Amino acid sequence: MTQQLLLDILPGTLPSLDGFVAGPNQAALDAVRGLAPGHALYLWGGVGSGRSHLLRACVQAQGGHYLDARTPAHWLQGLATDEDRSLNLVAVDDVNDLNEAAQAALFALFNRWRATASTADAFALLTAGDRAPLTMPLREDLRTRLGWDLVFRIEQLSDEDRAQALRDRAQQRGLALPDDVLHWILIHHDRDMERLSSLIDRLDQYSLARHRPVTLPLLKELLADTH
Known part of the structure; x- marks a missing residue:
């Protein structure tokens, strides 16, 4: 068996909550594990802190949608406005890098989350960025919404x-x-x-x-x- 063939058939490792090394971030990990429909959670920390791992692992565990700043804005807009599409979890990563269209879409998604939070259509909203909500380089009304529910800093x-x-x-x-x-x-x-x-x-x-x-x-x- 050649080296390349062996490397190709060995399984990759998907992000998991069990595989996240909590260290000083146990409370944040517990919050991600317990994230339920009708609740929102914002995680912030520097590059390499593990916030992206937590978002992908949460989607892996619960099912749902993972998007980031590279995702076309109309995908996020569709989740925000298509009321015929049921949601259980939406995770939006790297919100600090969202363009204007994506910021508008995330704003609309927050509004949908809040309007459905106490109904049978409730879903969980998990977002992450590189700094605290009110210091984000985003439109003011979106910065406010990032802090609507739980916020945790992810420490190195x-x-x-x-x-x-x-x-x-x-x-x-x-x-x-x-x-x-x-x-x-x-x-x-x-x-x-x-x-x-x-x-x-x-x-x-x-x-x-x-x-x-x-x-x-x-x-x-x-x-x-x-x-």
Whole structure:
């Protein structure tokens, strides 16, 4: 079996709530887990904080719609205005980057959420951005709506939390992760836990494909091959 074929058939890992390393963000994780129709939740934090992971994982767990700033605005507008379409969860990520049309659509979606919140047509609304609601570079009425219900800041994980999360990820895959490899990853790789977890998965796959144990030279070889 060739290396490429092995890498192609190994399963990917979808974002999950169980796979989110909470660290100081346990209250936010609990809020996402408990998000029910008729309630809204806004998460904010910097790049790599894990807010996008939480939105995708919530949609994965509950079903629903995930959109972000790259999604055409008319898709979001359709969710806001098509009353014949039943909704259970809508997650809108990177709201700080929404263009004017998408901001108008999200404003309309908030209005639909509020109007149906206490009815049989209620749905959950989960949004996320890179800063607190009232400091967002958005239209004023939309900034206000982002804070209508629960708001949580997603804090960056400590190095200790990240190290333990990577050890746990490796253990789940049956991968022996030497201390020097873990130390190098924490120093030289970015802090995004989703990317770090993906790196552990890729390292495991690469080790299997090459029939070699995980070592620092193997990690550097993997990174060189993927750049």
